[in-house]
Amino acid sequence: MIGHLLSMARGSAGLLALSAAARTVTLLCGAALLVFPAWLVGRLAEGLSVPGLGTVIAVMIGLALAKGLTRYAEQLSGHTAAFALLEQLRVRLYEKLIPLAPAVTASRGSGRLLSSATRDVDRVEVFFAHTLAPVITAVLLPLASVGLASMLAGAGMGIALLSIYLAAAAALIGIGRRSSRTTSTTQVRTRGSLAQEVSDDLRGRSEITIFGAQEQRAQRVDELGAQLASSARRTSVMQGLRAAAGQGWQVAALFTVLLLGLPLVRGGEIGWTELLVVLALVPATAPALSAVEALGISLPAALASAANLRDLEESPPAVVEPTQPVMVHPEEPGAASVSFRDVSFGYPGTDREVLSGVDLRIEPGEVAAVVGVSGSGKSTLASLLTRVWDPQQGQVQLAGTDIREVSLRSLRANITVVEQRPVLVSGTIRENLLLGIPAASEQEILAACRAACLEGDIAAMAEGLDTEPGAEGARLSGGQAQRLALARGYLRRSPVLILDEITSAQDPLTQAEILRRMPEATSATVIMIAHRSAVLRHVQTVYEIDQGLLRAAARPAPGA
Template identity: 80%
Template sequence: MIAHLLRLAKGSAGLLALSAFARTLTLLCGAALLLYPAWLVGRLADDQDIPPLGTVIAVMIALAAAKGLTRYAEQLSGHTAAFALLEQLRVRLYEKLIPLAPAVTASRGSGRLLSAATRDVDRVEVFFAHTLAPVVTAVLIPAAAVVLTWSLTGPGLGGALLVIYLAAAAMLIGIGRRGGRATSTAQVRARGALAQEISDDLRGRSEITIFGAQEQRAQRVDRLGAQIGAGSRGASVLQGLRAAAGQGWQVLALLVLLLLGLPQVQEAVFGYTELLLVLALVPGTAPALAAIEALGISLPAALASAANLRELEESSPAVREPTRPAPVTTEADGAASVSFQGVRFGYPGTSREVLEGVDLHIEPGQVAAVVGVSGSGKSTLAALLTRVWDPQEGQVRLGGTDVRELSLATLREQITVVEQRPVMISGSIRENLLLGSPEATDEQVLAACRWACLDTDIEAMPQGLDTELGTEEARLSGGQAQRLALARGYLRASPVLILDEITSAQDPLTQAEILRRMPEATSATVIMIAHRSAVLRHVHSVYEIDAGQITAAARPAAGA
């Protein structure tokens, strides 16, 4: 996974190298701020001359200023690279998700995807901004300290300091190493599940309130919160242990170096100056080694998030683009026929077949109804026609062409689906109506609203079509939202129009009027998915579906 992240960072390698170089200079300046006073004290202890006070002050100011400047350079270059990579990661994720949509939202949930695109990407950014350069300096600075100690005092203290650094690094890495990655992975999944729960609750807030299920839903969120809290507490314990170890190794190092160094000073092997310099190296280089402590905290989370993102990116699309797309054909007045031939389908990950050998044919320009109880497979027919999924057996044809031979963009231009619970975007009523047909004129918009029985509602609003949704004057009822979506569908004027329970929230009079105006509104092939028999008087043919099978062949509707 680290190799995968490093490959992603190739484009920003120069900035990341600059960040590592600037961090090295920052740590060297920080160490020098301790080493210089230690050298001065040692010179005094050895009865040697020291520079004038003005020189000492000037050197200390210069070191502090240099440390500030190099720290700024480190942060600027590191974060510039990291934020550029963050942008690339989000764009890359979006580009990878496009071929997976819309099936990916149905299988994984929009909340989990949102969590991946925000929280997981942010955690991967930490790897680039706060891991790469610190890891480099965590090796370079201690190595330089060992070389300096060896040259000043000989192999005794140099070797001891090397052993101390290695032991400290092993201890900091080892604390919680086994559980850290597993805990972080569990936390990523739990947070994604929590995001999905909240997303579902916001979408279904009306039903939750009506059924008095607030406590039940709150308990589900509480359980996930408790799971996340338990994982966070475990991570905090490990973080505390690492922090204690980060301070403890310095105390032990100072004691060991004093015990080894004082006898050699007394034997005049080297002086107090060298000993104090070596002792000052311990706190002077500790910030470099502290990167290993930070690595133990941030790296497992970053790797878990990166693995989650990579899993999303490498997911196989439910449907694939044809290598040589066929042209689409319409057959009469811009309408197209729709056929299902021997279609069998079961949702991925389940053993149950939703559709079993479905055969039906709808002529271009016809209005057909597909009726059946919930779960019988009605909406699945629409999902297969728009290639949200592909059937395991059989063919779905649009205008005589297998939909698998059409490019996805072309296919979905030919079909408009109006859902029972339509999605409204933030903005005005006009912007929602023009979502699928931005070039439509006001006359076309008003005509579509009239055909959908929405015209009187818009006239009653303070700013008409320009009324912003969500304001007190434009809180749409369920029936109004359905009619707005229907008008939006009429405006798009695609060859096939699928209406999925679009009159379920209407009163009987409005429902009858919508159906009466439909022939004037569209010449498309219309497929009405419904439970209620009220629609059957207004269609050319009816298909009854039960348990995934057509139980009654197409027949003229009564009173059609």
């Protein structure tokens, strides 16, 4: 997984290398700001000459300026690389999700996907922006310190410092290593579940309020929050132990240097200058080794998030683009014919067969209805026709061609689905209407609104078509939202139009008027999915579906 994580940064390798180099110089300057005064004090203690005050001040100012400039260069290059990587990761995730859509939303949930696109990507970015370069310097600076200590106070001092550095690194990495990975994975999954719960509650806020289920839903969120809190407490304990180890190794190093160095000073093998310089190397090296502590925090989170993103990216799509796709053009004769041939289907992960041996043919321009009780498989027919899923058996055909051989773009350009609970995007009513055909004229927009019985509602709005319906259409009634979606469907003028319970939120008079205007509004092949008998008086063919089995049904007599 670490290899996979590093492979993500190939495009930003140059900037990350620059960031690491700048950080190395920054830490060297910071170390020099401690070591140079220690050297001066040691020289004074031994009665040796030191540079003049002006020179000392100039050196200290120069080191401080160099540290500031290289620190800026480190942050600029590191964050430039990280933000470029952030963009690449989100674009890459989006590109990976396109072949998985729309089935991925149904199987994983929009909240979990949003959590992956935000929190998981951010955690991977933090690893590269704040961890990768510091870890490199966490190796280079201690090695340089060991080398300098060996030169000044002998190999024994260098070996002692090296042993302490290695023990400190092992402790900082090893404390809670296994539990950190497990906890981070748990936190990633729990945050995804929490995001999904919140997303579901926002979408169903009206039902939750009506049923008085606020406490029940809040309890589910509290339970997930408690799980996150428990994981956070475990993480905090590990971080506290690492912080203690981060301070403890410095105390041990200083004590060891004094223990080894004082006898060397008394024996005349080294002077106070060398001892003070070696002592100064310990706090001078501490900022570099602190990156190891940060690694123990960020690496498990980054690995867990990267694993989650990789799992999402490598998920097999429910449907795949054909290797030699067939294009079905809307103007072709027969482009609007729809057939189901011995189609059987069950949703992945379940044993229940939703459709069984379905045979159905709808001719171009025909208006057909599929009726049945909730859960009987009506909407599944629409999902199969638009290739949200593929059947386990049989063929679904458009214009006489198995849709598995048709380009997905071409297939979905030929079919429009108007759902019972339509999705409205942020923006105005006009922008929602133009979602499928942005080049539509004002006259075409108004004609579609008249056909959907929406013109009166728009006329009553102060800003007309430029009215904003609010988040998820909150300012519109259920019936208005359905009629808006229907007008959008008419405006697209695709050869096949699927209307899934689109009059369920309408009063009987509006429903009757919508159905009366439909023949004038569209010449498409219309498949109406419904359980209201009122719509059946306006269709040519009726099919009834029951427990996955489809059969032709008698239409009610006019006026029935």
